[in-house]
Amino acid sequence: MEIRNPESAEAERIREVVDSSMTTSFRLSPGQIDGLVGDQFADEAIADKREDEQILLQVAETGAEIEETTITGFVEGRLEDGWGEVRWLFVDPEHRGKGIGTELYETATETLRDRGADHVCVSVLEANTEGHDFVERFDLEHDGDRRVEIADESVVNYVYTNPDVDANLPDSTAEDAADEEFPETERVDGQLTTTDDGTTVFINRDEKESGTAAPFFTTYEDDGYTEQYGFYCANCGSLGISMDNMDRLECSDCGNSHAERSTESYDDSYL
Template sequence: MNIREPTATDTRRVRELVESAMTTSYALSPQQIETLAEAKFGEEQLTRRIESSGTVIRVADSEEWDTIVGVVVAEREDETGEVRWLFVDPEHRGGEIGRKLFETATETLRELGARRLRATALESNTEGHQFFERFGFEETERRRVEVGDESLVEYVYEEPSSAGERTVDSEEADEGTDAAADDDFPNTESVDGETTVPTDDGRVYLDLDAEQSGTEGAFFTVYTDETHEEQFGYYCRNCGSLNVSMDTVERIECNECGNTHASRSTEEYDDSYL
């Protein structure tokens, strides 16, 4: 995956990605989604943002699919930087794309002189709120925003430290990366440096290098042994379940939360979706 600045030729794909992500994750009607996407990500509006010195826009390119799979839009005004929009293609979620885009945007805002960082999410965004809280951002206010003829509620999150540094308690600091791993991978335990999932018969071992994308979170191959020789099945990162099945066309599905991965070759990919 490559994160870069967009060009004017990317506007159509970005608009399609935004509508697809909103349809999956926003509790809005199709008409509301179309209005919002046109007002904020129409070709003219997006081109103007790309050319604006006060706006930070980054897109994530998938080398495998040769298309844009994520976009983040942030704005800086004086010493305040605000992440306004963050979208990841539903077919490519679970691969840390959102995290990398968010970190790139906030780092760029700091480089441009922002000392105060904020992020916003519409109330109708069913997934964005917990995402910002994972980075230590806290809800500070709720405000009304007008989009076309729509009046929507927007949540504002802010980094608690004015210096842009997350406060970490002593217990979390002592645990180091293991604490973060446990948060990101539910129902797992770190044993001798290995990420494992407890079972009724003992435990199984995750191969963190064998990742498959999912609509809600990534899937990881699971083995019965530390050397990763005998495959047990798959682990769903969205809910932490091992109750995952694969059908004859290599479609992976979590039977607990409905997270799904559909294996598609480049030839099978619908060009109209690009």
Template sequence: MEIRAPEPDEADRIQEVVDSSMTTTFRLSPGQIDAITNEELNDEAVAAKIEDDETVLLIAETGEDIEGEAIAGFVEGSLVGDGEWGELNWLFVDPEHRGRGIGTALYEGATDALRERGADHVCVTVLEANTEGHQFVERFGLEHEGDRRVEIAEESFVKYVYADPDADLELPSEADDEDAEEGEFPETEETDGELTATTDGGETVYIARDEEESGTAASFYTAYEDADHAEQFGFYCANCGSLDISLDNMDRLECGDCGNSHASRSGESYDDSYL
């Protein structure tokens, strides 16, 4: 295995690895995955990132492909916060090549490269919809320190920010990023001090602001039939105000009106597939 910088003409091969990895471990639709890879990793985007002195791109290459060497992993990082912080934005390992230390090699290679370019500290951002990436990052001693809402391919997503808990510094943020905390609740009103919404049938339901689940566009909140929060009605979408929320057998929430979704992270032990 070789860790190296990619060439501009390798964008298509990188996209194939990213698409395969996201399809396996991200709770996103095929359309969302295609939109992300097409925007973030098209030929022009990859070429521009390679030329950018504040961006680090690395690929892991193996010699196991029948027709030649194969790209088995990809990582992207950049200098942020006036160069004081380095930030890993994306890290992917092809599912067929996991469990061989490729993820660890990419992580260490990218963090070393960012420090060589002047970063004093490194943080990692992981999409909320990435069902395995959170546990991978935590293996390096990083802790969840905050959330961001980011716009990718004209859609809003939540990223978890992980950093060294001993780094007593303000985390970096990008100009287009917004705090992921929810402050507005569309289609609701205050009733005797309770946040309420009205169903299509005219019934009042009560929104529990302290029972929150993150979503790709905005948070979900548990909705109750009564003010005492004893009988659950379902869920409320803070992105559009809808109560039409489905819950499948994998504990995945999805809004029937706007498509906002939440994927529950597995509580099972991580299998080191990225390490």
């Protein structure tokens, strides 16, 4: 395997890797995937990124043990305010299980540090149902949410950092995903709550599960998060969440649904 900078003529192959990876592992509709790929990875977009000294682009190319040499993975990072941020990382589903994602991540973070980054953070789309587990394997912790506009759609990025780093995250055009992202809620003594037939329910923002429209959050009967009540749908504010025998969640009010993360389909090769 070789990790290198991509050539301008390889934009089409990068899009193929991104598209197939998102189709396999992201909770996004085909239209959303098409819009995101076209917005972020079109020929012109990649050309502009290659010319930007603050942006890092690297690809993984298979070695001699594979019959045909091809790009099997892609990573994008950025330098900003002393931080190196890993923004995108994709591995072709046909080539997973070979450590490609891990190699891309480690090479990208090392390169960002060599270029002057004091700290490293990672952004993962909320819809990337398997990527969150991957990031946590590098001892990074969820440090906040950001709402960003991609292809005219508002999406949420989870930001992960090293818990030992005491520094402000880089400035960004992204907005914090604050309480307005939680319909039918209010703050009680600083904690996010909602009500069910007059009963106050506490929402634990650190316990999230992906949804097709918005995430689900675990709810509790007490402010110490010891007695679980159920789940809260961040799309409509409902507590009417059902769970089937495969641990899949679905909101009875708006249809927001969740697919359980599969540890069998997930491996160290994918972010």
